Amino acid sequence: MTLDVAWAARWTRLSAERIAAARDELTELDRQIGDGDHGENLDRGFRAVVVKLDGAAAGEQPPGQIGDVLKLVATTLMSSVGGASGPLYGTAYLRAAKVTGLAELDAHGVVALLEGALEGITARGKAQVGEKTMVDAWQPAVDAAEAAADAGASTADVLAAAARAARAGAEATIPLVATKGRASYLGERSAGHQDPGATSTAILLEAAHDAATA
Ligand code: ADP
Ligand code: MG
Secondary structure, three states: OOEOHHHHHHHHHHHHHHHHHOHHHHHHHHHHHOOOOHHHHHHHHHHHHHHHHHHHHHOOOOOOOHHHHHHHHHHHHHHHOOOOHHHHHHHHHHHHHHHOOOOOEOHHHHHHHHHHHHHHHHHHHOOOOOOOOOHHHHHHHHHHHHHHHHOOOOHHHHHHHHHHHHHHHHHOOOOOOOOOOHHHHHHHHHOOOOOHHHHHHHHHHHHHHHHHHO
């Protein structure tokens, strides 16, 4: 089964639902090691994305390709999300849109999309694995997706592997000391808390999988 533009639209809408449902959880995580706005930031961003998507879908040129949807998400997050995560996620979706120039994605196409997103985040934020950021969810997600695709997994199973690895990566940020972003101001005191951005990454990748099996 390949993934098409309808999947991208379902992923986007489901992301908005899941982020809205997790808004308080994400805000609480960010209150522990940041400024307590991550849930609010992403919820505002994804609400704006859905408004844009509704407008585009009803317009004269509805998004025809996966990349069109990802680009819409990217530009809307960049303009509506304050804080570090807006430009980071915006660049992720933009880079993913660029590498996803096809109408449909097979398992390796999904890997390319996820790799593009990770490259966007590291190009923008310069964080590496272990610095207690969203990269700690994205990197294992990309690795797991690649391994699954190489083993012949379906698109849905590649996304399942990515989502599981992202969730485990987010949980594994708990003991880490932050050395990038706002949480790094806390130094050693950032240990013992789960990174909000890694957590929202897990939520977004779980939505990507669930949209593929819906
Ligand atoms: P802000 O920190 O500006 O308030 P948010 O609260 O929306 O922005 O987002 C915080 C999240 O952004 C962190 O939990 C972390 O995952 C992510 N983040 C911050 N700086 C970086 C970076 N340089 N690279 C990757 N991710 C980062
Ligand atoms: Mg914050």
